[in-house]
Amino acid sequence: PSEDADLQSMGRRLAHRGATLSIRRFSPRLALGAVGRNAAEQILQRGDCAFVCDATVCNRVELASELITRRREAPSASAGLLLEWLDAFGPPGTDGIDGEFSFALVDMAKERALFGRDYFGCRALYCTVLPEGALAFATEYKAFRALASFKPVPDPEMLQYVQGAKRLPVGRTLLRNVWAIQPGGTTELDATGRELSHHRAPPLTVNVQVRDAETAAELVRRKLTDAVRRRSEDLDPIGLALSGGIDSISVAFVLRNLYPKRTIHTFTAGYGMDDPEMATAADVAKEIGSIHHPVLTPPSLVQRELRTLAWHLEEPFARSEALQLMMVGRAAREYVDVLLSAQGSDGLFAGADKYLLLYLMQRLPPLRRGLHEFYDLSQTGRPPQGWLGKVFDRLYFKGKVPPMPRVKGAKGTFELSTLPSFGPEFVNRCMAGSYQLGMCRSLQKFDRTFAASGIEYRSPFYDLDLVRSAYTITDRLKIRGRKAKVILREALAPLVPERFTQIRKFPQRMKYDIAFADTMDSLADAVLSPERVKRRGIFEPEDIRRLRLRAPGEAYPPEAAMRLWTAILTEYWAEFFLDGGPLADEPPTAATTAIHA
Structure with missing residues (x-):
């Protein structure tokens, strides 16, 4: 944008993300802005290049050591460290950064910009090309409304897709003229938004090396402890979004084991103390000695806050726990700047119901087609076409779920999803193949709901070392019949009382009464x-x-x-x-x- 007033207006729309706004004009054609706790530190210049980022680097010690070995500077601030690393290693260097980040590096002489996001896309970055040919970008695309020439163009296909799938595909929005930078690498664009080049990090793969339970449990325990440490060592006090499930319970006990004397605040949302999630979380909080904050989310909250949630999400994310998480963030802002969560464990240790369906597909060949269609119904809303899929639909939903509403102008066709070939490690290969983009598609659920109150979120289950290690463990140690996350529970035995490791998980959501x-x-x-x-x-x-x-x-x-x-x-x-x-x-x-x- 050519006017600094435009960036001021864009920044006001993102004011919930931080207490300070910083704007720097580099040329008549380029100005950058940042919102955050220390916004001025997020904007840098090196020669003809201007740089802005939103970043938390979790392996800064390793990166700094490598830079020093190469006789380069190793800045302490994340922005400076990121810029130095990019200067040393270029786009492929982003593969070695563990953390949550997005950035734009603008070459003013060549009039092109290099955009990047962390592997799981924890920090969003949206782009649009304005009618006058200028490229604009922002962490949330509501900021584009500050630009007089920006005219939103709705996308009927994406509006239709989200009615059944509950989340959007990675890179897409509900507007045709707004798109998201892909996670896990870099994308280079010219001043008109034309892609010049891109780099993508290698995909996650299954490389099974661990098949005995004792070795696997020790590996999970060690890698999880390291992951929690990397994402919490700079925090005091520590904040944790605590549910009643084994994932956040594991983070709670690892935190206390790492930091016996630090203050830990735990926050749990639910409909009342008869909510199993709230009861279990309160018990865990007492066990680890945290300062616990129950957050009540009665039905009246929907009437009062749903519109606010929609404004922050920027898409109709179909999960009522998103509203609960927004209230958790609101409660937490009085005590902490960062909330840890346990997002991502399911896709590493086969913890969700969809992995049970995949497990059954592998074990019951005659039922595969019907189970596959039912799987797609649960994930995208695609109605089953075969008789067996329809039977599963009838048995589970009992005919009580209406068809998704049709969006005018949308074709609304959904093909049956493509799964890996059946055979050894089928569940592992399904998880690894969808983990990266699946985590990115859940961005709104945590980033937007916590950012609504200026809270940063982190999850140890996004730690790349932990993630890659998880896919070296055979899926036979992860799911056994209806019992999920078997190896995670066994790994926690030395740290967590048995009454918690074997606890039944209830869905985290509002009470649908x-x-x-x-x-x-x-x-x-x-x-x-x-x-x-x-x-x-x-x-x-x-x-x-x-x-x-x-x-x-x-x-x-x-x-x-x-x-x-x-x-x-x-x-x-x-x-x-x-x-x-x-x-x-x-x-x-x-x-x-x-x-x-």
């Missing part, structure tokens, strides 16, 4: 009224009517509730990014939510 259903209906009456739906022109009113069908005195089943949730968030998204207006330029308040409802 009648009160929740009534709240959703109240919102839908206003946000998805037939008149408003017709005026908006995204959905057919009849499809929304079918979404809202439920028997008197019954709650919405979870999948049906989330389809209605997605449709409501879609309307809020359209209000912010298609309609615009002053109320879309800052986080909505309870008052403005009530007005718009």
